[in-house]
Amino acid sequence: MATILETQSLTKKFGGFTAVDEVSFNVQQGEIRFLIGPNGAGKSTFFKLIIGNHEPNSGTILFKNLNIEKLKMYERIKLGMGVKFQTPSVFSELTVLENLNLANNLNQLINIENVLKDFSLVNEINILAGDLSHGKKQWLDIALATLSKPELVFLDEPTAGLSFEETEKTSEIVKKLNKQGITFVIVGHDMDFVKQTASKVSVLHLGKIFFEGSVSEVLSNNGVNDIYLGIS
Ligand SMILES: Nc1ncnc2c1ncn2[C@@H]1O[C@H](COP(=O)(O)OP(=O)(O)OP(=O)(O)O)[C@@H](O)[C@H]1O
Ligand SMILES: [Mg+2]
16 A cells, blocks of 8 residues: 655644654555544644644655645645544534535535435535534534545544444444545544544654554553553
8 A cells, every 4th residue: 555644753843842753654545544642742733734734843744755844734635635623614604515515616526415324414404504413513524524535634533522322423434435545644532433443543642653553552552551541
């Protein structure tokens, strides 16, 4: 499998504080990669560097072997990245269908009926997005981020505040989209969701990659357990 995303010694400082410290990271096409780690580990900062919300102090980011660290977020999206932020960015005053049609206005080939089915939104088609349950709002937001079938999609904490059943459904949605060819990088805290979904996990701690491996390798690593319990 080809490498779709690679960072080399990526560093971000805030004043004298190094939030992301020379991180070299790579994701292969077809993965569902999770980025986990305790509060303040640097996950969101790393996420923002990759999507173009922050400028790195040093280091490079390669997307499909192209240097993108100087590009604006919209330029990265044009190259084939999709983003779902932690807070849903659906248009509350538009219906579910209007939101989907707006995201689809350049691409006539998408079958909205199938999208509604895949995201369990068939019965909500004419409901205002602002009136959806938190879970369905998250699914609509994921639908909007993936509608144009970007090659690499970033999700920030997509199951925060969801029930166990909603989390399972979100996992099914992500795995189905992955089978359709989308590679994912997901920032998360929710270990149920990680277990149900991840193909590989990277653990960030104090701005560095602390450990990488399969879900079972991460769960059985004593060092990872320690940093989550705040021992080291
Ligand atoms: N804009 C900023 N200015 C100054 N410091 C920042 C800024 N953004 C993040 N930091 C600091 O960088 C460190 C990493 O923050 P970051 O938000 O990346 O962590 P995180 O792993 O996403 O944590 P959480 O799990 O709480 O979301 C923290 O110590 C945070 O206070
Ligand atoms: Mg964060």
